[in-house]
Amino acid sequence: MPDSTPSPKDTCYQALKTAILTLELQPGADLDEASLSAEFGLSRTPLREVLRRLAGEGYVDLRQNRGARVSEMSHTTLRDFFLAAPMIYGAILRLAAENATPAQIEKLKTTQARFRKVLQQGSARDRALMNNRFHEITGEMAGNVYLLPSFQRLLIDHARISMTFYRPRDEAMARNVGEAADQHDQIIAAIEAGDADKAAALAIDHWNLSRHRIELFVMPGGLDLPLGAPPRAVTA
Amino acid sequence: MPDSTPSPKDTCYQALKTAILTLELQPGADLDEASLSAEFGLSRTPLREVLRRLAGEGYVDLRQNRGARVSEMSHTTLRDFFLAAPMIYGAILRLAAENATPAQIEKLKTTQARFRKVLQQGSARDRALMNNRFHEITGEMAGNVYLLPSFQRLLIDHARISMTFYRPRDEAMARNVGEAADQHDQIIAAIEAGDADKAAALAIDHWNLSRHRIELFVMPGGLDLPLGAPPRAVTA
DNA sequence: TGAACACGTTTTGTATGCAATATGTATTTT
């Protein structure tokens, strides 16, 4: 039987991961070895190994003889992101549709159900994490070791970008997120039907929707304004 | 001024990397911490960090409470590889053509000159490493953090696959490698001209040639044989 | 006043020793 009590090392690894994904640890934040090892109850040696691992996965940046930092989100991030994401995710969903096992499809459905639940009664944090989990599973389904590294890297910043460009009280934003959930259902259907083309097309749609959410954030009043008019409401 | 003497840690990292790329350390080989730390003159603590880093980059696999191993090449590797490689490399070269700086182009030309040199008088090992360096530079040119992880992962197994499916005495193989070098020149030209479409197309060609080399290896006599006849010459 | 320098403090990097886990072998048991 599998070990029921996770090691402090795993706990630390998971905690840092989710903290970074949810922006509780902001991009560029310093990660002090001493304080972290104290916080998670392990010595600096295993903590450093956790940081090395997180660095390899793209969560943090290491600098020689300096502290570790949460990996940055620069101004070029968005452009690079939306260049790479549709291609990679298209390929992932195509392969997922071709290779998914029934057990994996079941897991994806369960996750989607949870996603719908936190969509109604969860925090922005919960939504980002559950959405992240949904996409991670599609990555497992694809099962191509060469695509996964970039896909995982994309998922990290996808979560962080979503957390950044999200205004919970905005009605248009709420509709947008609802559409995202609907797309998840369509993705599941396409995978279950083994329809690779459909799945790939849905991947593109999904990123277009994500891009649209950012536009909603930047231009909250929409585009129905006289040219040059100031934005209507900038709440946060 | 930059440090002239590399640390034993860096030496160890580089040595393991090249040993894995060139199959001096074969896929699945056990990496014992004690003997490695002795060999490179550092204690187990920094060595373990090197192994963690190599794991993150896809060179080795770590297993809980077991030794590290050189990452495996399974029977599904080739298929997954040739599925992902054209897409990723096409995107990399497209971006390289769009973003390459003059300094980077100069570096690429230098590397290509060295590649041509080892093609004539170097070992198979030297060729694989120099070819690897050539492609790494195109990755730097593209400069997209989301594509690089998968690209680097591809380059590792590209080197290893090349080392596996390479028969130096085979005349057809020699022609094939010569063609690869010519393609490198074309790639440089496309990048220098900023011709993204051309560069992307060349990426596809380059993988097709690589695939062809594998076919040459598996079927050394070619296909001009009566059906069911045994292969003509299987030297190595 | 400003810049450079020296020193003390803080933080990262490395080595070593010990604990925990896995592996191999011999012994016991059926």
Place this chain on the structure above:
DNA sequence: AAAATACATATTGCATACAAAACGTGTTCA
């Protein structure tokens, strides 16, 4: 004789101590 088990050995994981590098601060000197 085969399988299971107990024990010895080897190897990985972790904690602590020390070394080295970076950082902040105060002083000195132009």
